[in-house]
Amino acid sequence: MANPLYRKHIISIPDFSREELELVVEPAARLKASPRADLLQDRLIATCFFEPSTRTRLSFETAVQRLGGNVIGFSDAASTSTKKGETLADTVRIISSYTDAIVMRHPKEGAARVASEFSAVPIINGGDGANQHPSQTLLDLFTLRETQGRLDNLTVAFVGDLKYGRTVHSLAQALSLFGAKFYFVGPEALAMPDYLCEELDERGISYTIAATIEEVIPHIDILYMTRVQRERFDEAEYKKIQGQFVLRADMLRNARPNMKILHPLPRVDEITPDVDSTPHAYYFEQAKNGVFARQALLSLVLNETV
Amino acid sequence: MSEKVYARNVEALKNGTVIDHIPAGMGLRILHLFKLTEYGERVTVGLNLSSGHMGAKDLIKVENLVLSEEQANELALLAPKCTVSVIEDFEVVRKQKLAIPEEVTGIFSCANSNCVSHVEPVKSHFRVRVTEHDTKMKCKYCEKVFSKDIVVGNR
Numbered sequence: 001m002a003n004p005l006y007r008k009h010i011i012s013i014p015d016f017s018r019e020e021l022e023l024v025v026e027p028a029a030r031l032k033a034s035p036r037a038d039l040l041q042d043r044l045i046a047t048c049f050f051e052p053s054t055r056t057r058l059s060f061e062t063a064v065q066r067l068g069g070n071v072i073g074f075s076d077a078a079s080t081s082t083k084k085g086e087t088l089a090d091t092v093r094i095i096s097s098y099t100d101a102i103v104m105r106h107p108k109e110g111a112a113r114v115a116s117e118f119s120a121v122p123i124i125n126g127g128d129g130a131n132q133h134p135s136q137t138l139l140d141l142f143t144l145r146e147t148q149g150r151l152d153n154l155t156v157a158f159v160g161d162l163k164y165g166r167t168v169h170s171l172a173q174a175l176s177l178f179g180a181k182f183y184f185v186g187p188e189a190l191a192m193p194d195y196l197c198e199e200l201d202e203r204g205i206s207y208t209i210a211a212t213i214e215e216v217i218p219h220i221d222i223l224y225m226t227r228v229q230r231e232r233f234d235e236a237e238y239k240k241i242q243g244q245f246v247l248r249a250d251m252l253r254n255a256r257p258n259m260k261i262l263h264p265l266p267r268v269d270e271i272t273p274d275v276d277s278t279p280h281a282y283y284f285e286q287a288k289n290g291v292f293a294r295q296a297l298l299s300l301v302l303n304e305t306v
Numbered sequence: 307m308s309e310k311v312y313a314r315n316v317e318a319l320k321n322g323t324v325i326d327h328i329p330a331g332m333g334l335r336i337l338h339l340f341k342l343t344e345y346g347e348r349v350t351v352g353l354n355l356s357s358g359h360m361g362a363k364d365l366i367k368v369e370n371l372v373l374s375e376e377q378a379n380e381l382a383l384l385a386p387k388c389t390v391s392v393i394e395d396f397e398v399v400r401k402q403k404l405a406i407p408e409e410v411t412g413i414f415s416c417a418n419s420n421c422v423s424h425v426e427p428v429k430s431h432f433r434v435r436v437t438e439h440d441t442k443m444k445c446k447y448c449e450k451v452f453s454k455d456i457v458v459g460n461r
Binding site: 012014087088089106107108109110111113114117128129130131132195198 | 418420421422423425426427428437442445446447448449450451
């Protein structure tokens with residue numbers, strides 16, 4: 001029997017069941033331990049990046065090529081027919097007739113869902129505006145499993161921009177299928193959106209809003225840091241909150257031994273460099289895991305069995 | 307045409323639908339959103355009519371047209387207290403029930419200006435969820451959740 005993700009579009013985390021999320025995590029671990037160079041042999045994958053990206057595009061392209069597949073694509077919409085006014089629907093129709101799957105990033109929210117309605121091959125969403133970035137969540141889940149040995153009943157603190165951070169929203173939605181407990185730490189103006197809190201309430205997930213990073217550190221398995229973007233605030237407001245949501249090594253004294261710090265990167269100044277050398281820092285390994293999680297995802301979408 | 311027949315043509319409806327008790331100011335929007343002028347049938351619109359319990363109301367009569375159940379349900383999102391009467395041979399033969407639909411396609415625009423549905427050849431699509439305090443609409447494309455009034459007041 002084909003795996004449940006075979007030939008499926010990968011658009012949004014709420015489309016996934018708990019079993020499907022676990023399905024990606026397993027082969028990601030296997031591929032990290034023993035690389036395979038044959039899973040995408042003779043496959044051609046398009047990476048269509050209508051807006052720039054560094055890690056996502058390069059890690060998808062690395063994943064394809066390490067699995068023996070080939071890549072075509074573009075990294076900027078300026079050089080495509082979009083510039084001439086072609087709709088995304090038409091662009092996708094054409095590219096899907098050339099390739100076995102399309103990985104895409106687009107500045108408009110919902111772009112990947114629209115693409116999936118016009119594509120003959122699976123669409124993998126590499127980010128649609130501020131909406132979803134499912135492969136980031138899959139690599140986050142893989143990293144949680146790798147560091148904690150499980151996905152069930154983890155206690156996770158999300159810090160920083162909880163309002164606009166799509167990685168935070170998607171990971172919270174995914175972990176709510178595994179009975180997690182959350183702490184939300186961030187400026188009031190960037191609090192978790194109501195609709196997400198309502199979703200968590202409906203699933204019986206407990207969450208606590210905390211004022212400082214220090215007070216949550218002794219209680220958590222994962223500290224998920226995000227960047228508070230300066231442009232969200234006026235100068236005076238920013239000065240007030242600046243420094244409040246910054247993690248320094250001396251704040252980690254009471255951390256559990258298993259506690260790991262994750263960050264979707266790029267970080268700017270929300271994690272000071274002295275944290276990098278602590279046993280809790282795991283964000284660079286997390287970024288590296290992006291390749292394995294994407295390898296697992298592509299393998300499952302393009303092969304009946306893996 | 308005699309004066310009497312002319313007056314009856316405007317005021318009474320032989321066959322068709324009367325949408326009554328529309329909150330004043332919403333009649334033209336309903337006409338526009340449901341494209342009621344595009345059926346080629348005679349449409350009579352009353353605006354700011356006096357109404358006992360509403361103060362003022364709008365009213366729409368469309369000849370030879372019966373709203374589908376889907377349209378009636380979509381109307382429930384806009385004007386839940388309006389009444390929809392089906393007329394046959396000048397008599398009201400039934401009142402259509404208005405129930406909030408679970409999904410609504412193609413009528414309302416997404417309130418998120420960065421939603422791709424504004425620029426691609428797709429119909430808007432919302433999943434509707436009635437909560438204790440509010441009715442929420444979730445866009446299928448951008449996945450944003452809005453209070454119903456934000457979406458239905460958006461056009």
